[in-house]
Structure formats: C-alpha cells, structure tokens
Amino acid sequence: MAKKSYRQAINEALAQEMRRDPTVIVMGEDNAGGLGAPGEDDAWGGVLGVTKGLMPEFGRERVLDTPISESSFIGAAAGAAATGLRPVAELMFVDFMGVCFDQIFNQAGKFRYMFGGKAVTPLVVRTMYGAGFRAASQHSQCLYPIFTHVPGLKVVLPSSPYEAKGLLIQAIRDDDPVIFLEHKVLYDDEEEVPDEPYTIPFGEANLTREGKDVTIVALGRMVKFANQVADGLETDGISCTVLDPRTTSPLDADSILESVEETGRLVVVDEASPRCNMATDISALVAEQAFGALKAPIRMVAPPHTPVPFAPELEDLYIPSPEKIGAAVREVMEHGA
Amino acid sequence: MSDGIQAVTMPKWGLAMDEGMVTVWLVEEGAPVAAGDELLEIETTKITNVFESPAAGTLSRRLVGEGETVPVGALLAVVAEDGAAEAEIDAFVERFRAEFAVAAEAAAESAAVEPECVEAGGRPINYLRAGTGEGIPLVLVHGFGGDLDNWLFNQPALAEHHDVVALDLPGHGRSAKDVGAGDLAFLSGTLAEFLDALGIDRAHLVGHSLGGAAVLGLALDHPKRAASLTLISPAGLGPEINRSYISGFVGAARRKEMKAVLAMLFADPGLVSRDMVEDVLKYKRLDGVSAALETIARAVFPDGRQAVSLAERLGELAVPVQVIWGRRDKIVPPAHAEALPPGLPVHMIETAGHMAHMEAAGEVNRLIGAMTG
Amino acid sequence: MLQLNRDDLVQAYIRMRTIREFEERVHTEFAGGAIPGFVHLYAGEEASAVGVCMNLEDKDYIASTHRGHGHCIAKGCDVEAMMKEIYGRREGSCGGKGGSMHIADLSKGMMGANGIVGGGPPLVCGAALSAKTLKTGGVAIAFVGDGGSNQGTTLESYNLANVWNLPAVFVVEDNGYAESTASAWSVGGSQLKRAEAFGMPGREVDGHDFFAVYEAAKEAVDRARAGKGPSLLHVKLNRYYGHFEGDAMTYRADGEVEALRETVDSLAAFRARVTETGLLEGRQLDDIDREVAASIGQAVTAAMSAKAPGEEDLLTDVYVSY
Missing domain, CATH: 3.40.50.970 (Thiamin diphosphate (ThDP)-binding fold, Pyr/PP domains)
Incomplete structure (x- = not known):
C-alpha cells in the first residue's frame, strides 16, 4: 500500500x-x-x-x-x-x-x-x-x-x-x-493509506495502543505523542492504552469508560486551552461515571491558560510534550499499585 | 550452516511483520526436542502463535529472553545434534549474528516480496507469489471475509519447498470489489481465470471455508486443473453455516462488534488482537466491500443456509483430496466431515476452531506438504 | 403592468389579506397571553413580501428576518401550521421547536425567518449558488431590514453575490426603524449607492404599492434568472406595530401609527386600483376578506387546541444521525 x-x-x-x-x-x-x-x-x-x-x-x-x-x-x-x-x-x-x-x-x-x-x-x-x-x-x-x-x-x-x-x-x-x-x-x-475511498464512522474512538495500567485519551496531534510515550513506557513495564476519540462530537464515552474500568487510571492530553476543553470534559465524564474504578487522581495534560506564544522557546514550552505526558503517566502509576 | 547445528530464527508471519516478541519458552535449555515440537510462543502486533522446532536434537541455546522483541530473521535459539561441541555452537552463534547484521542491512535495501495484481475475468485480482518457482504451484484460497494474509503461517513455510500463490478473492483484500452474481460458480470461474492469467495449468488447490467450496467447484468444473485438493473447514459439504457469524461479519462496523464476531473463528478467542480487528475493519470500510459481502452472503448462504452442496460430487474427482477440520469449528460444523464418503482422508484437529491453518499451522503445513510432495 | 391575470391578482390579494389578518390576530392573542416568547409583526408591509414572491416558484428560495410571518405566507407556507408553530405546538411548521422567529419550509423555498439580524443574506448566496451549480433555473431572495442592511454579513454578501455572479436579489425592507433606532440615523450613505458600490443595479420602491414592488422585483428576478447577476431593491414601507409585541413604541411620534393606517395601507391601495380599473369587483374582495378572517379564526382555534410537544420530542431533530 x-x-x-x-x-x-x-x-x-x-x-x-x-x-x-x-x-x-x-x-x-x-x-x-x-x-x-x-x-x-x-x-x-x-x-x-x-x-x-x-x-x-x-x-x-x-x-x-x-x-x-x-x-x-x-x-x-x-x-x-x-x-x-x-x-x-x-x-x-x-x-x-x-x-x-x-x-x-x-x-x-x-x-x-x-x-x-x-x-x-x-x-x-x-x-x-x-x-x-x-x-x-x-x-x-x-x-x-x-x-x-x-x-x-x-x-x-x-x-x-x-x-x-x-x-x-x-x-x-x-x-x-x-x-x-x-x-x-x-x-x-x-x-x-488505501487508494480506494473508505469511511471511518464517527463516534468510535480508535484504540491505538492496548494496555492494562493506564488509559491515555489524546486528541489530534497529541495522539502521536501519546503513542510515542506508550511505546517508550512499555520497556519500563508500564502498559498504556491510548484512545483517540477521533470525534469530540459525538464522543465515544463508552470506550473511554470501559477502558478506565480496566486500567483504573486516566491521563487526558489536550492541546486546547485548559479551561472548558476536552480534557476537562472527559475528566468530568470519568469522575461522574467511573469514579469507583479510579485508583489514582485523573491527570490532564494541556497548555497553560495563555494565548499561543510566538517565540519558539515559549511555544515549545506551551505545547504539551511527550515528556509532560510521560511524567503524568508515571505520576498516576504511583497510585494504586 | 554447520552440520548438526540448526538456527531457530524469528519467522515472518505476514507482510507487515518486521519484528516479534518472545512471550514464553515452552522448552528448557538443554532439553531434547523433536522436529515439530512447540519451542516457544511469539507475539506480533497482529497475533500470537507457537513456533515449532525445525529440527531434532537438543535446545542447546535460548538466545532471546521472554518479553524481548527482536527483528524478523534474528536468532532465537540453536538446536544442536547430540554431541555437538560447545565451542562449535558458540562459534555458530557468533557467525550467525555477524552475518545477520549484514543480511538485515541488505534486506532493508532490497524490496521484500510484494503482492502483485493481475486481471482475471476483467477484474484486478491481488495475489502474493512466493517460493521456489518450481514444480506444480500451490494455490491458497481464503474464506468469506478473509484475504491472502490469512495464510501468514502457511505460505512462508510452504514456500520453502514450493511455488506458492495466495490470492484475494473478488470482493476481498485488495482485489476488485465487484463480485458479479457472487455465487460459487462466479468464484470458481474467477479462480479458473486467475490461473489462466498466471499461466498456471495445474495446481495443488488449498481452500479454506468459502475458498474450500470455490476450489472444489473449480476442480469439478475443470478436472485437469487440480493436482490435489486440500479443503480446510470447507463450505459446500452440507447445509449448515453459522448464520450469526455471516450476518455479524457483514454488519459489524465497530471494533467491539467485530472483535466478538472474529472471536467465533478461533478455539482460543484470545488470538483476536487489536491489530487483527483493525485490519478487518480497514478492509470493511472500503467502498464496495459491504455490497460485495452482502452479495456473496445472499448468493452462497441465503437465509443462513448453504445454497450448494458438492459433497455428493466428490466421487467425480480423480485427484487426491484431503479434508482438514478443527474439532472446535463454530462456523461450519465438523459434522459435515463425518458424512463424507468413506476412504476420503479427514484430519480432525482437536485443538483448532474454524482457522486450523492459523491455530494449528504446523500440522496443517505438514498435511499440505504430505499431499503435495 | 400586466403579466398578472385576474387569478394572480386574486391570489395576491388573498396573500396580502391573509398576512394582515394573521398578524392582527396574533397581536390580539399575544396581548391575551396565549402565545409564548416574542413575536415581530409584519402588518403594514404586506405589499413587499407578496409583490416580490408573486414572481417566484417553489424552486426559488427566500431567506427572511425576525419579522418573517409575511414572507412565509407570501411564499406559500401552510398558515395553520404557522399559527401552531407560534403557539409552540407539536403540529407546528417546526414541531414547536422553532417558534415565530424560525418558521421555515424548505419544500416551499422558505429558508427560515431568522433570529440573527443579517443572518439571511449569506444563506441566500448559498441557495443562489445551488441554483447556479445545479442549473435549476432558480433564484434566491434575501429580505433584510434597514437594521440588517448595516450588518457586515449583508455587505459581504453583496460582494460575494457580485464576484460569483449569483442569481440573487437583496430586498431591503426599510420600515424606518431598526428596533427603536431610526434608519435615518443608523444607515450611512444610501442603500442604492451601496448597491452601486458593489456593482449591482438598485431601485427604490414604494413598499405600499403592490404593483410597484411586483414590477421592480420582476425586473430583478428576471435579470437573476437570465444569469446577469444580483440586484437590490430598497423598499420603503411602514410597520403598524412595534419592533416586537409589547414594544410601547415611545420612540414614535404621537399619532404616527394611526395616521399611517389611514394614509398608507397597501391593502386599501390594492383594492382601489383593481376595482377602479375594473380588474376585480369589490364584492369579490369582500368575500375574500370574510373567507380569510374565517380561516385565520380556524387556525387560531386549531392552534389553541393542538398538542404541545412532549418529553419524547426533547432530544430529537438535532442531527440526522449521531
């Protein structure tokens, strides 16, 4: 192909x-x-x-x-x-x-x-x-x-x-x-990418990594970072599920909740400004509907509440990085071992 | 290769595989092994399978630990004949590793075997040809909803001694999605045209499930084209078929539904990996696939029954025929094998489901090898 | 005038009378507390909607304003379903989910009243683009008020319709007030010069004269249908009621509305014209008046007794599939 x-x-x-x-x-x-x-x-x-x-x-x-x-x-x-x-x-x-x-x-x-x-x-x-x-x-x-x-x-x-x-x-x-x-x-x-036309249905999250310790929900470009982090942590014995919701509306709440029921830990990675973004939305969903399954506090990885800066040094600090995602995963892994 | 010292290397199961992980060793270092003994389990992103010893002797070195991932072709273990010197074995390992590094680099630069496309009956048919290029070719035909990748544990092994062609039936894999009437006559006819297109006069035909019925139909319609027939859990030998599998496969659009449907195929549903489900979904999302599957299902399995039974015509065949069935097949009942004419060899594999060629690849490969010489 | 035959004239009068009667009844019923929310009445402006829409077919589209009842009726929407919608009933034009400000019937080419001032003109560019691309022979008409004429969306639409050469007509219904603010104050320059600046013909029309509106609209619609691009009509008229029902209209002069009803009544003007020229008889028009009054009465009765939507309707109609 x-x-x-x-x-x-x-x-x-x-x-x-x-x-x-x-x-x-x-x-x-x-x-x-x-x-x-x-x-x-x-x-x-x-x-x-x-x-x-x-x-x-x-x-x-x-x-x-x-x-x-x-x-x-x-x-x-x-x-x-x-x-x-x-x-x-x-x-x-x-x-x-x-x-x-x-x-x-x-x-x-x-x-x-x-x-x-x-x-x-x-x-x-x-x-x-x-x-x-x-x-x-x-x-x-x-x-x-x-x-x-x-x-x-x-x-x-x-x-x-x-x-x-x-x-x-x-x-x-x-x-x-x-x-x-x-x-x-x-x-x-x-x-x-297939040459033929094909369709991916809306409202079904893509399971890009399957693991048992932590659920990482990531969106857009952050999916790529989350996959990198999951692959890297695999060698350290931390096994991550990565879910890419694909569509924020409709949102595949079922896949997220089912995964958290299995792993008991959630990290949400969202490049959007941190207030009222998808990370807060998904965290609220899990807190409300899968609270009993959680072994650790939910961690959200998002940029700071500022406009996007211009200077490359600042912009690089602004964007959620694989390092920040990895740190969040390690942090939730300290709970409920 | 030193006399009496045999390398066990990471196999290549399917085009997409470039590495595999050793999940568990089934034989202790220093223990005796026979050829065909299960040595270890290997996991790829798509599937987990056991790997059998290629030779008899002693498992004298286990070189990759459990949980370690190594590239295809890398040395996993060494099986040595009794009496091989330790120093000789160490030298063998060292030499192999040095050569493998060079070979891997060369392999990365040269293209691997790639699927090709040929027109048959006016439709592009995708196929993968591997092996020696000599003798009567083996042609492997997958079942309903499958593709040539279903033979990932068989084609590489069989290709060591044969010219082996696996194809995607119309409506499947990367072949044309137009399936005409979608009935058995169409599928058998397309196979005949495919053999014409490749200039294959005569072939050892191996068909699984719907592909079994298709190769049987081909052999009955064109007796001269079959050198032998191996039918694995074939359709076409009785009226029953698991209707919920057929409708489930046609209808499933989402991962969870598809995973549940695919689990019916195996004795061990744990074999259904994320990647396997994803590959099937990627195929099913292509334009034209739903219509193709619906057309075939309607023509071949109307109302959840098989439209055509060829069992009573088996006697017409003058070539060797064998039937292989997984005892735990939940799609086409193994009972169909019991109703076959006496004297027709039936190999019932106790541990396998509908996908015996995947779940018991070693045994199926040996049976095919025995049939084809 | 006339490409309009007697049947057309009867039809035009029925529509104008229906609008007037509809709005007068809604005014009364609203005052009685039977109707929820806001309503913005079109009484006094009837000749504009009907004069324009008498040039249109179902394949032609219009987009309307807050003050949409008249445009809906003129474009052929079902009057009883409209009344039910205004009452918030399940059998209303929009199942009770839209209300007065969102009555629409795409099958009749009515793209909706619009709660957003200046919301319609861009949509009309789209309908005109559909007509042009699909070669339906249709045209699309944007009604905007003098208030909406100052929205960027409207001015951008003038430009887009011009550069894409769309079969569109912009009808600026200038009733003198954007909410409570006089158009004499709020509109910079002139409507016609705006049209000229965007490269399209513009005409000023007396919006109480059905025949004048009809002819001006005919010229613009014919031009659009012929592929010659957009144009603008500046229709000057008056509204008999406030911006919305409940508006005390303290910004209007004492006696202004009463005087308007006496001196500029498009229905009276139409009646005078057709009877004086012998095209229709007064008795015919009297009959129409009675029939329309009865049918509006029936619509109100039906709306009052119709069922409200229920809990089962709360979650439906958001998406085609979700």
Whole structure:
C-alpha cells in the first residue's frame, strides 16, 4: 500500500468524493489561487497546498475561490448545503471563526432543530488548527472545544493520514454539518493509506495502543505523542492504552469508560486551552461515571491558560510534550499499585 | 550452516511483520526436542502463535529472553545434534549474528516480496507469489471475509519447498470489489481465470471455508486443473453455516462488534488482537466491500443456509483430496466431515476452531506438504 | 403592468389579506397571553413580501428576518401550521421547536425567518449558488431590514453575490426603524449607492404599492434568472406595530401609527386600483376578506387546541444521525 501524507490523504478524499458525487463542491480563500491575477492559475491550491490540483480537474464551477470574506462564504456554504449541494468550505485557520461563527453555530448547526427535523445540512467546514508552526496567537489555536459545545455540529480531529482520508469522506457523506479540523503540523506526516475511498464512522474512538495500567485519551496531534510515550513506557513495564476519540462530537464515552474500568487510571492530553476543553470534559465524564474504578487522581495534560506564544522557546514550552505526558503517566502509576 | 547445528530464527508471519516478541519458552535449555515440537510462543502486533522446532536434537541455546522483541530473521535459539561441541555452537552463534547484521542491512535495501495484481475475468485480482518457482504451484484460497494474509503461517513455510500463490478473492483484500452474481460458480470461474492469467495449468488447490467450496467447484468444473485438493473447514459439504457469524461479519462496523464476531473463528478467542480487528475493519470500510459481502452472503448462504452442496460430487474427482477440520469449528460444523464418503482422508484437529491453518499451522503445513510432495 | 391575470391578482390579494389578518390576530392573542416568547409583526408591509414572491416558484428560495410571518405566507407556507408553530405546538411548521422567529419550509423555498439580524443574506448566496451549480433555473431572495442592511454579513454578501455572479436579489425592507433606532440615523450613505458600490443595479420602491414592488422585483428576478447577476431593491414601507409585541413604541411620534393606517395601507391601495380599473369587483374582495378572517379564526382555534410537544420530542431533530 502506498504511503501518503496527511495533506495528500485529504486532497485524495476531496478528489474522490468530487468524482463520485457531482453535488460536492469546495470553496475557500485561494483554494485554487491566482484568480483574476496575471500569473498562474491554481497558483496555491490552498495556503498550504491541500486543495492543489482540484480546480484543474473539476473547474472553477466546483472549486470556488472566495474573497477574504468568511461570514459570507461560510454562510453561503451553509445555505448551499440546505438547498441541495454538499459544500466543503475551507476556513483557512480556525482562529478566523470569530468572523463567521454565526453562520456555523446559529445557522448551519441549528437548521435541523429549529425547522423541526425538516432540514438536512450536509456542510463540511475544513479548517486548520494547532500550535507548533511559530504562527503566534491568531493562527495557532485549537478552539475545537467551542464547536463541540454546540448541539447540531459534529467535530472531527483526524490524527493521521489514514484517519484523515476516511474521516473526511465520512464527513462529506454525512448529512449533518461537520467541522473537520486539520492539525497544520501533521500535513507532512506519512503512513499507508488505501487508494480506494473508505469511511471511518464517527463516534468510535480508535484504540491505538492496548494496555492494562493506564488509559491515555489524546486528541489530534497529541495522539502521536501519546503513542510515542506508550511505546517508550512499555520497556519500563508500564502498559498504556491510548484512545483517540477521533470525534469530540459525538464522543465515544463508552470506550473511554470501559477502558478506565480496566486500567483504573486516566491521563487526558489536550492541546486546547485548559479551561472548558476536552480534557476537562472527559475528566468530568470519568469522575461522574467511573469514579469507583479510579485508583489514582485523573491527570490532564494541556497548555497553560495563555494565548499561543510566538517565540519558539515559549511555544515549545506551551505545547504539551511527550515528556509532560510521560511524567503524568508515571505520576498516576504511583497510585494504586 | 554447520552440520548438526540448526538456527531457530524469528519467522515472518505476514507482510507487515518486521519484528516479534518472545512471550514464553515452552522448552528448557538443554532439553531434547523433536522436529515439530512447540519451542516457544511469539507475539506480533497482529497475533500470537507457537513456533515449532525445525529440527531434532537438543535446545542447546535460548538466545532471546521472554518479553524481548527482536527483528524478523534474528536468532532465537540453536538446536544442536547430540554431541555437538560447545565451542562449535558458540562459534555458530557468533557467525550467525555477524552475518545477520549484514543480511538485515541488505534486506532493508532490497524490496521484500510484494503482492502483485493481475486481471482475471476483467477484474484486478491481488495475489502474493512466493517460493521456489518450481514444480506444480500451490494455490491458497481464503474464506468469506478473509484475504491472502490469512495464510501468514502457511505460505512462508510452504514456500520453502514450493511455488506458492495466495490470492484475494473478488470482493476481498485488495482485489476488485465487484463480485458479479457472487455465487460459487462466479468464484470458481474467477479462480479458473486467475490461473489462466498466471499461466498456471495445474495446481495443488488449498481452500479454506468459502475458498474450500470455490476450489472444489473449480476442480469439478475443470478436472485437469487440480493436482490435489486440500479443503480446510470447507463450505459446500452440507447445509449448515453459522448464520450469526455471516450476518455479524457483514454488519459489524465497530471494533467491539467485530472483535466478538472474529472471536467465533478461533478455539482460543484470545488470538483476536487489536491489530487483527483493525485490519478487518480497514478492509470493511472500503467502498464496495459491504455490497460485495452482502452479495456473496445472499448468493452462497441465503437465509443462513448453504445454497450448494458438492459433497455428493466428490466421487467425480480423480485427484487426491484431503479434508482438514478443527474439532472446535463454530462456523461450519465438523459434522459435515463425518458424512463424507468413506476412504476420503479427514484430519480432525482437536485443538483448532474454524482457522486450523492459523491455530494449528504446523500440522496443517505438514498435511499440505504430505499431499503435495 | 400586466403579466398578472385576474387569478394572480386574486391570489395576491388573498396573500396580502391573509398576512394582515394573521398578524392582527396574533397581536390580539399575544396581548391575551396565549402565545409564548416574542413575536415581530409584519402588518403594514404586506405589499413587499407578496409583490416580490408573486414572481417566484417553489424552486426559488427566500431567506427572511425576525419579522418573517409575511414572507412565509407570501411564499406559500401552510398558515395553520404557522399559527401552531407560534403557539409552540407539536403540529407546528417546526414541531414547536422553532417558534415565530424560525418558521421555515424548505419544500416551499422558505429558508427560515431568522433570529440573527443579517443572518439571511449569506444563506441566500448559498441557495443562489445551488441554483447556479445545479442549473435549476432558480433564484434566491434575501429580505433584510434597514437594521440588517448595516450588518457586515449583508455587505459581504453583496460582494460575494457580485464576484460569483449569483442569481440573487437583496430586498431591503426599510420600515424606518431598526428596533427603536431610526434608519435615518443608523444607515450611512444610501442603500442604492451601496448597491452601486458593489456593482449591482438598485431601485427604490414604494413598499405600499403592490404593483410597484411586483414590477421592480420582476425586473430583478428576471435579470437573476437570465444569469446577469444580483440586484437590490430598497423598499420603503411602514410597520403598524412595534419592533416586537409589547414594544410601547415611545420612540414614535404621537399619532404616527394611526395616521399611517389611514394614509398608507397597501391593502386599501390594492383594492382601489383593481376595482377602479375594473380588474376585480369589490364584492369579490369582500368575500375574500370574510373567507380569510374565517380561516385565520380556524387556525387560531386549531392552534389553541393542538398538542404541545412532549418529553419524547426533547432530544430529537438535532442531527440526522449521531
């Protein structure tokens, strides 16, 4: 099987779904690029090249470049989704949600409920998130807890190329609005990805490591760190389960609870700001529903409650690291031996 | 290789395996062993299996401790004929390790055997060919929902002495997902076209479960193409089939459901690892797989019964036939073996379930070897 | 005028009368405490919704505002289901989950009243994009108030509709007040110059004159259908009630509303025009008035006795699947 990058996997998912279903369109700032400019067409293919090559194959009618005008085109994507298309709109950086959030959470996310179950809004908003790019406070946030908070939205955090392709195809075929968050630091990661289209169902956590001592729940890029930590601790005789929820909405509470029932210890790793993030949410879930199984206090590994810093030295301190995750696991292992 | 000193090395079970962990030694150092004795248990990310001694003698060195992980091909132990000098054994180990380091580097640079693709009946069919390239080839055909990787404990061992081809049936593995009518005639016909495409006139046919019925159908339709038949827990010899397995396999989309379904395949459900479940799920998630499985299930196992019985036609075959069955098979009843014509060799493996070629790989490999010469 | 035949005129009058009657009854019932929440009434503005929507078919979409009842009726939504929705009933247009501010019927091309000022124009760009991409021949109309005309979403939509050359029409219904604030104060520049600045034609229309609205909308809709892009109508009109029911309207001049009801009544103007020109007879219109009053009465009765949603409805309709 061919190895593909996270970027290629996403591009392939888009191209295959556009070939399969003529109602699938993509739109966003510079998704092709160079429109109306004197130089090359398809100049960018998205700011980091994820949509490159789609416009030459599918034409400007299905690969729509937009003005820098998120509230209008994200809203247009919502309206188009409610009226017969399957738009995949790219919000370049999730940090820009501030200028189009109404269209996502008050419009697309609520149509179905407000209209008594009669609306179907198969919208996908693809957006880039996460720190580690030296992109500073307005281009580095996670923010997925905010989308997760909104009933009516589904929220997807692919942690690897295989996951990205299957989850994006699922998102496009899904009849509900989906926020699909791509970690910008993962774009060049590679792994084996089938050439054929495939779907990964929402709401089922991926068990990436199976162990008996500690349950590590990690999201997005943090899954990679958690796997590294689990592999490293294996040689020290600490056996970790790693669960990647894949989707924060719906959340696979059952898999998390069942795993904690087995291990009795929980570490949650979340790159999102620490207050009201997925780590607090999952910790509350376990404290409420699996308290009796816990042998140790729950540990949350998250960044500090600050904006994402610019200076590389500070940003590196900010992001949850494998070292911090490893330390948290060792700490919970001191209990209930 | 020194006379009378035999290396025991980490086997390669399946394309994805590059290392394995020794979980437990079953023979003490210095104890006598016979060829085929279970020496140790090895765990890969996909599966745990016992590993048998390749030779008779004394287990004179155990070189990897329990819980240690080493790469494929690494030296695990040495079996020496009685009377081999200790110094000679030490020299053997030292030489092997030095050569292995060089070989491993070379192996990393040269491509391993990779699956290939061929058109058969207008459909791309994925297959893996390994072995000597000489003599009448062995063709291994997996069962419903399986793929060529089901032969991971068999193909490498058989390939030491034979030209061995394992394929993915249509609708399975990496082959085309279009399965036409999806019935036995289609599957047997595709096998014939596959042999044509590879230029194989005649083969020792080995089929498991649905694959058993398919190779039997092929041998009946094209008697000249079969040199022998080995049927492992085959379909096609009676009406019963575990309907909840078939519908469960077709329906399961999630890890927990799939794990429970796969557990039915084995006498020891502990063999169903995280990776095994994940591999099956990855296959099932591909576009077209659900439809392919549904089509085959509907055509071959309508209403939870087998549509076709070929048992009464076994007498038409002029080539050697053997049947292997796990006594603890929960998918196709072993009772089907008892109803076969007298004189047809049936090997009932007491400890195995539906996957005898995995759970009792050594014995199944010996039986196939005995049949194919 | 007229591409409108007698049947069309009857239909237009029925719709305008239905809106008026509906809103007057909701006003009364709300005052009596029978209706929960907020309602924003469209009485006085009838000619705008009906004049525009008489140009539309079911495949065409509209998006509305807080003040959405009139647009719903003009676009063909079921009136009894609307009344039930306003009462929060299970058989309401939205199962009692939306209420007055969220009545929608996508099968009729009605994309919803909207609780967010300026929420509709981006959605309409999307509906217009669907029509264009799927080649349905449809158009999409955004109704916004003078308040909504100042939202960035609206202005960004003008731009997007232009650069994508969408079959869209923006109808700015300027009733003089954004909530309690006069549009004379809150709107910088002019609606028509805004249209011009975004590269689209704009027309100012008397929103009490059904025929004027109809013709201006026809020009804009025809243009959109022909693939020539978006345009804007600045419809000047008046509302007979407050921003919401319960609004004491202390910001309006003494006697302002009473005078408006006397002097600018789109229904009276329509009646005068069609009877004076002999297109319809007064008796016909009287009959319609009676029939509409009866049907609205029936809708209220039905809504009052209809069942509220129950606990079994609390968790449904959030997702298609979850």
